[in-house]
Amino acid sequence: MYNQGAKGYQETLLVDTLDRMRRNPEGRKVVHLHLSLLLPANRTPVRIKIVTRMFRTLESGRQAQIFSLSNDDLVMILNSGAQRDINNILHRIRKLYEGDPVTMEDESGDRFVTWYDLSLDAAMALHAAQQMRTEAQAAPPKAATAAMPSLTPAMLDEVQKKIAFLNVAPFIRDQVALRINPETKEASIEFYEFFLSVMDLQRTVAPNINILGDRSLFQDLSRTMDLRMLETVVRAPQIRGTPAVSLNLNLETVLTTVFSTFLQRLEQGQRVIVEVQAVDVLTNINMYIDIRNVLNTMGHAILIDGLSTTTLQMLDVTAMKPDYAKIIWAPELLDMMDPNSNRNAGHMVQEIGTDKVVLSRCDSANALSWGLKSGISLFQGHFLDAFSKARKKPPAAPVRASVRG
Numbered sequence: 001m002y003n004q005g006a007k008g009y010q011e012t013l014l015v016d017t018l019d020r021m022r023r024n025p026e027g028r029k030v031v032h033l034h035l036s037l038l039l040p041a042n043r044t045p046v047r048i049k050i051v052t053r054m055f056r057t058l059e060s061g062r063q064a065q066i067f068s069l070s071n072d073d074l075v076m077i078l079n080s081g082a083q084r085d086i087n088n089i090l091h092r093i094r095k096l097y098e099g100d101p102v103t104m105e106d107e108s109g110d111r112f113v114t115w116y117d118l119s120l121d122a123a124m125a126l127h128a129a130q131q132m133r134t135e136a137q138a139a140p141p142k143a144a145t146a147a148m149p150s151l152t153p154a155m156l157d158e159v160q161k162k163i164a165f166l167n168v169a170p171f172i173r174d175q176v177a178l179r180i181n182p183e184t185k186e187a188s189i190e191f192y193e194f195f196l197s198v199m200d201l202q203r204t205v206a207p208n209i210n211i212l213g214d215r216s217l218f219q220d221l222s223r224t225m226d227l228r229m230l231e232t233v234v235r236a237p238q239i240r241g242t243p244a245v246s247l248n249l250n251l252e253t254v255l256t257t258v259f260s261t262f263l264q265r266l267e268q269g270q271r272v273i274v275e276v277q278a279v280d281v282l283t284n285i286n287m288y289i290d291i292r293n294v295l296n297t298m299g300h301a302i303l304i305d306g307l308s309t310t311t312l313q314m315l316d317v318t319a320m321k322p323d324y325a326k327i328i329w330a331p332e333l334l335d336m337m338d339p340n341s342n343r344n345a346g347h348m349v350q351e352i353g354t355d356k357v358v359l360s361r362c363d364s365a366n367a368l369s370w371g372l373k374s375g376i377s378l379f380q381g382h383f384l385d386a387f388s389k390a391r392k393k394p395p396a397a398p399v400r401a402s403v404r405g
Helices: 009-021 045-060 079-095 118-138 153-164 197-205 214-234 251-255 255-266 278-283 285-297 308-313 345-352 367-373 383-391
Strands: 029-033 064-068 074-078 113-117 174-181 186-196 244-248 271-277 301-307 322-329 357-360 400-402
Touching: 009 064, 009 074, 029 079, 029 118, 045 064, 045 074, 045 308, 074 301, 079 308, 113 118, 153 197, 153 214, 174 214, 174 278, 174 383, 186 214, 186 271, 186 345, 214 244, 214 251, 214 255, 244 301, 251 255, 251 285, 255 308, 271 278, 271 285, 271 400, 278 285, 278 308, 278 400, 285 301, 308 345, 322 345, 357 367, 367 383
Parallel strands: 186 244, 244 271, 271 301, 301 322, 322 357
Antiparallel strands: 029 074, 029 113, 064 074, 174 186, 186 400
């Protein structure tokens, strides 16, 4: 058995797999995606994770084996039936990184993707993998940090027990979302978002553990956090009189009895907006559609959260038909173009529906100005928080004020 923590573990696994497949190579191909050659701005951990997730459905369907190398490259060994799907995904990735020099083919060939047919090139593919293993094992260790250990299954069980008996009310935060009239600049409350402060909670229940270190284990933990938040928020005084309550939840949480009880204890006519992350929608579209339909049938709503310049190009938000779509403000939106159609971010907002888009993390007048010019009327962020802090008590009816950018 290989030590999973050893340098070059994935490269060693790749070499071993290719060596075994030399005996039966028919129909198999290898794809090497050179993400390490991308410009630094395009090679962020979030983008690498999103690209990797795009191939996971092929892996779960046993059509491909994926190796995430030490230098951020991806290598996939494909069965004969997976080539069309891989080509479609590679096309989307090229569009995502359109403009990066490595994605542009020239007289020297394609530097972004290398293909090997194992029936013809098994020795060449194995040699390339051996070189990558040697480089990974010889690479200097990354700078030592005082990083906390990542969550493990045993730690997860212990942390969940702590949260189950903890008063989580001090860790719940809320933030207003305002609908602004573009002509008068008057603002009214659209909803209040409630969420658990993960970092504050960690300092109490797991001060020496990085609970975000393993995404799949954190997903399990976040489901426990969802249930505790639902039990607590329904008793919070700030929920009274709000026109709508927005909650960051996992898709699975909507199907629990705790969520059903939460709905029953709301004030009459109070609407719930379930916020789900764009990355989770990308990886579980069928569940998203089912839950969206269930919520709509009950008169509630669903919001796709976490739409960045990257995810906007990867997820067809219009086809997902959310009630709201939350776009994260970033100066890059000013220059963002959809590579599939050369439409800018403003056109994409129009397509989703200007009444549905929430521009979040608005921290400046520039964000508000861009949003209003793009037709957006819903905003959320520190620049607007003064409005909610000025409110003396929960309103019985929508409150209006003037917001100037």
